[in-house]
Amino acid sequence: MLLFTSTLLACSLLLKAQPNYKVVLDLTSGDSISQQTAIRWVSEITKAEPTAQVEVVMFGKGLPLAIKDKSAVADAVTNLATNKNVAFKVCSVAMANQKVDKSQLLPGVQTVPDGIYEIVSKQHEGWGYIKVAH
Amino acid sequence: MLLFTSTLLACSLLLKAQPNYKVVLDLTSGDSISQQTAIRWVSEITKAEPTAQVEVVMFGKGLPLAIKDKSAVADAVTNLATNKNVAFKVCSVAMANQKVDKSQLLPGVQTVPDGIYEIVSKQHEGWGYIKVAH
Amino acid sequence: MLLFTSTLLACSLLLKAQPNYKVVLDLTSGDSISQQTAIRWVSEITKAEPTAQVEVVMFGKGLPLAIKDKSAVADAVTNLATNKNVAFKVCSVAMANQKVDKSQLLPGVQTVPDGIYEIVSKQHEGWGYIKVAH
Numbered sequence: 001m002l003l004f005t006s007t008l009l010a011c012s013l014l015l016k017a018q019p020n021y022k023v024v025l026d027l028t029s030g031d032s033i034s035q036q037t038a039i040r041w042v043s044e045i046t047k048a049e050p051t052a053q054v055e056v057v058m059f060g061k062g063l064p065l066a067i068k069d070k071s072a073v074a075d076a077v078t079n080l081a082t083n084k085n086v087a088f089k090v091c092s093v094a095m096a097n098q099k100v101d102k103s104q105l106l107p108g109v110q111t112v113p114d115g116i117y118e119i120v121s122k123q124h125e126g127w128g129y130i131k132v133a134h
Numbered sequence: 135m136l137l138f139t140s141t142l143l144a145c146s147l148l149l150k151a152q153p154n155y156k157v158v159l160d161l162t163s164g165d166s167i168s169q170q171t172a173i174r175w176v177s178e179i180t181k182a183e184p185t186a187q188v189e190v191v192m193f194g195k196g197l198p199l200a201i202k203d204k205s206a207v208a209d210a211v212t213n214l215a216t217n218k219n220v221a222f223k224v225c226s227v228a229m230a231n232q233k234v235d236k237s238q239l240l241p242g243v244q245t246v247p248d249g250i251y252e253i254v255s256k257q258h259e260g261w262g263y264i265k266v267a268h
Numbered sequence: 269m270l271l272f273t274s275t276l277l278a279c280s281l282l283l284k285a286q287p288n289y290k291v292v293l294d295l296t297s298g299d300s301i302s303q304q305t306a307i308r309w310v311s312e313i314t315k316a317e318p319t320a321q322v323e324v325v326m327f328g329k330g331l332p333l334a335i336k337d338k339s340a341v342a343d344a345v346t347n348l349a350t351n352k353n354v355a356f357k358v359c360s361v362a363m364a365n366q367k368v369d370k371s372q373l374l375p376g377v378q379t380v381p382d383g384i385y386e387i388v389s390k391q392h393e394g395w396g397y398i399k400v401a402h
Contacts (some may be wrong), residue, residue: 023254028305029402037162037194041250044227048248060305061402093312114316116309120291120396128254131265131399134163134195157388171296171328175384178361182382262388265399268297268329 021045021052022127024119028060029133032072035065038132039073042080052085055122059091059115062132063100066090066109074106081108091115155179155186156261158253162194163267166206169199172266173207176214186219189256193225193249196266197234200224200243208240215242225249289313289320290395292387296328297401300340303333306400307341310348320353323390327359327383330400331368334358334377342374349376359383 023045027038038056045052056065064070066088071077080086088109095101095111102111112118123129157179161172172190179186190199198204200222205211214220222243229235229245236245246252257263291313295306306324313320324333332338334356339345348354356377363369363379370379380386391397 020258021251021254023250026398041194045248045250048227049251060309093316114313116291116313116396116398117289117317119398120289123396124288124394126258128250128257129263129397130160130250130253131267131401133265133267133399133401154392155385155388157384175328179382179384182361183385260392262384262391263397264294264384264387265401267399267401 021049023054023130024122024127025056025130025132026119027056027058027062027065027132030061030064033134034132035072037134039076042086046083046086055087055089057089057115057118059094063090063094063098066106067104068106071106077106078108089118155183157188157264158256158261159190159264159266160253161190161192161196161199161266164195164198167268168266169206171268173210176220180217180220189221189223191223191249191252193228197224197228197232200240201238202240205240211240212242223252289317291322291398292390292395293324293398293400294387295324295326295330295333295400298329298332301402302400303340305402307344310354314351314354323355323357325357325383325386327362331358331362331366334374335372336374339374345374346376357386
């Protein structure tokens with residue numbers, strides 16, 4: 001009985017520490033409205049819930065958000081990337097296809113071997129998924 | 135052995151009672167084709183499977199579907215919202231950003247504090263997710 | 269201790285055999301760029317990870333990819349459909365709405381009673397989900 005109570009208590013503490021606001025944003029559009037939308041969502045989420053974890057994965061046509069001379073939201077990306085609960089990850093396959101070098105990425109932007117697998121893995125780990133589109 | 139059989143039986147009854155047709159539709163587009171698409175899907179799902187649960191979450195540019203003088207599908211929204219297995223939920227953050235008041239929403243339309251969190255929570259509870267786009 | 273080690277070993281073998289690269293692509297757009305994007309992703313995924321399972325579900329306006337005289341990627345669909353880890357599935361409700369007959373579908377393309385339920389079921393089984401959009 002004591003064991004059962006302790007287990008319940010441990011679980012409820014665990015739940016309290018994990019409000020489950022983890023979301024991966026899928027960006028495959030390069031237009032500036034989509035870029036601004038993605039950044040507004042990241043800003044609003046982290047402001048409303050500072051412990052929320054947000055990851056923006058770019059592949060397909062979505063790379064410009066993270067590229068120095070192409071991003072419509074360069075300053076915001078650089079600032080948000082310093083937040084340990086925010087990550088910007090670019091697909092290396094798409095970078096190779098589009099001849100984008102790591103040196104062209106904004107400070108703090110990361111790369112992943114495969115953007116789709118990154119998203120699938122996050123979903124498998126229980127993260128929510130939102131496609132950025134309008 | 136008897137216990138094992140009973141457990142199996144209970145599981146299969148449970149599965150029968152939970153066909154798991156629960157889906158959240160993510161609408162962030164305001165064009166009338168997207169509105170009509172969302173409504174057609176809600177209608178078709180509930181007609182094919184009356185116990186299915188469908189929720190349309192609107193944020194970003196997706197609010198017009200639920201706004202009295204802007205919706206291209208006002209009557210359909212009002213009718214479908216009377217179905218207890220259907221919900222239309224608008225993000226309060228987007229409403230504030232876009233100066234939309236609750237009084238402007240169609241009858242039966244609900245609000246949620248954060249549309250993205252609403253979707254993430256539903257996914258976490260096992261609901262399927264479909265982005266409305268074309 | 270031996271039991272513990274065996275269990276660990278079994279788990280790691282299981283993990284190796286299930287890299288969990290299962291993804292359903294949701295296509296509701298008929299434009300040729302979306303078609304080419306979907307096909308490029310399927311090709312890249314299966315090339316990078318031959319055991320990955322990929323399913324493209326077409327409904328709404330997404331049917332042209334799979335229709336003989338309308339597909340911009342007919343040869344690629346026919347070739348990829350021979351891969352036992354790849355499936356192209358068209359929603360029968362959308363086919364009826366749009367007066368598309370099974371005989372018009374490319375070789376190897378399958379039909380499902382309800383495209384949205386197909387996607388929701390796959391998500392429920394733990395597959396990842398990616399919306400094709402740009």
